[in-house]
Amino acid sequence: MNEGLAARPRPANGGPDGVVLLDKPVGLSSNIALQKVRRLFGSRKAGHTGSLDPLASGLLPVCLGQATRFSGYLLGAAKGYRVTGRLGERTATGDVEGDVVERCAWEQLSRDDFVAVLPGFRGPILQVPPMYSALKQGGERLYKKARRGEVVERPAREVEIHGLELEAWTPPSFSLDVRCSKGTYIRTLVEDLARAAGSCAHVTALRRYAAGPYEHESMYTLEALEALAAESPERLAEVVLPIDSTVAGLPMVTLPAEAAHRLMQGQPVALGPEGDAGLVRVYSPAGFIGLGERGATGELRVKRLLGTCKV
The missing domain is CATH 3.30.2350.10 (Pseudouridine synthase)
Structure with missing residues (x-):
């Protein structure tokens, strides 16, 4: 990589x-x-x-x-998180900072019961963003409305859960490893998982360990x-x-100095038919110069360049 x-x-x-x-x-x-x-x-x-x-x-x-x-x-x-939740209480904010707004039984749940709901939350899912979020509605952040006690309709959004595993089960606490797409609300995921298992929950600790x-x-x-x-x-x-x-995850293209110079002047460069269409990171003999986009016919066009770069 x-x-x-x-x-x-x-x-x-x-x-x-x-x-x-x-x-x-x-x-x-x-x-x-x-x-x-x-x-x-x-x-x-x-x-x-x-x-x-x-x-x-x-x-x-x-x-x-x-x-x-x-x-x-x-x-x-994509991002990677380790999250700890607590069963039996749902809070206004979805975490320990909010007031408890609902209490639920949790003693009836076993580890197997909780693990059984996880497959339904892997892959593309729909999430309703929490009121305590930075999303805007009517030009105002949702959390500002929530602080005034307002609750407004929020359309569900599709996110993707790439990985979801139970790491620890010490009821009423539990810990999860989550790998997810941009825009995923971990607080909402914890709430929805607990609801599907027959209880309620909130986040007590959250740590991000991976990003792209x-x-x-x-x-x-x-x-x-x-x-x-x-x-x-x-x-x-x-x-x-x-x-x-x-951009280390993108394919790499190295150009001769003359071709790199043309690309930096905004001119397309022919790469040939090899390689898939899409974004690539582009290098001249002097090093990284920016991003290009390879077309279906193999033509490379500039996408974003460094402010100063050498060929």
């Missing part, structure tokens, strides 16, 4: 270009965590690739500098990053992953 990944550009000003894998702590919003990382690296531009609720911890990829040009491709990537191509790479806490920054800028820079790690 990491074949062809380019070296990290090190601009003289404005901070590094690349990706930092932050281990976000519980209690901190994704935006505050992002700003702390941005300031540590002295970056003018930064963005994350899918927020985590303050209750949640774990992987928050932070794109710095030119890597923000490719952050959108991570927003739509990032899973086995090391994550860094804010404290660890601060310690590296205190050692030296060079030590801190060592944790920055290259820009093209954001």
Whole structure:
């Protein structure tokens, strides 16, 4: 997957270009965590690739500098979570921060009963987004309406659960490993699973461990990053992953210098019939230059380029 990944550009000003894998702590919003990382690296531009609720911890990829040009491709990537739920109580927010709004019996459920409902939630499913979410309706975030006590109709949305396994069963607590598509609400999934099993539940802990191509790479806490920054800028820079790690899952195309130059000027480049149509990561002899789109006839057109790149 990491074949062809380019070296990290090190601009003289404005901070590094690349990706930092932050281990976000519980209690901190994704935006505050992002700003702390941005300031540590002295970056003018930064963005994350899918927020985590303050209750949640774990992987928050932070794109710095030119890597923000490719952050959108991570927003739509699959995610991996480990979640702990508690049977017998449903809360207004779907997690421990909300008031209990329903109590249900759970003592009758066995591990086998709970496992039996899991297959029905694997693959494409429909979810009704929770009221406590950042989705907008009528130009206003749903959570703002919920805080006023309002409940409005929310259309169900299709999401995909790629993997769903019960990891621990210590009733009334249980833990799940979930791999899912963009837009999946883990709080809603836990509620729906418990309802299908004949009870109710809410989330007590949530941790993200994977996002797109990032899973086995090391994550860094804010404290660890601060310690590296205190050692030296060079030590801190060592944790920055290259820009093209954001699109490492795409096929790779390497062009001769002349063809790369033409592509960078907006001209199509003929690749031949080999290879499937779709997005590819493109390299010149000097390294990664951006993304292209291969057509059905093998013609490559530019999709998104680095702001500065060499051929």
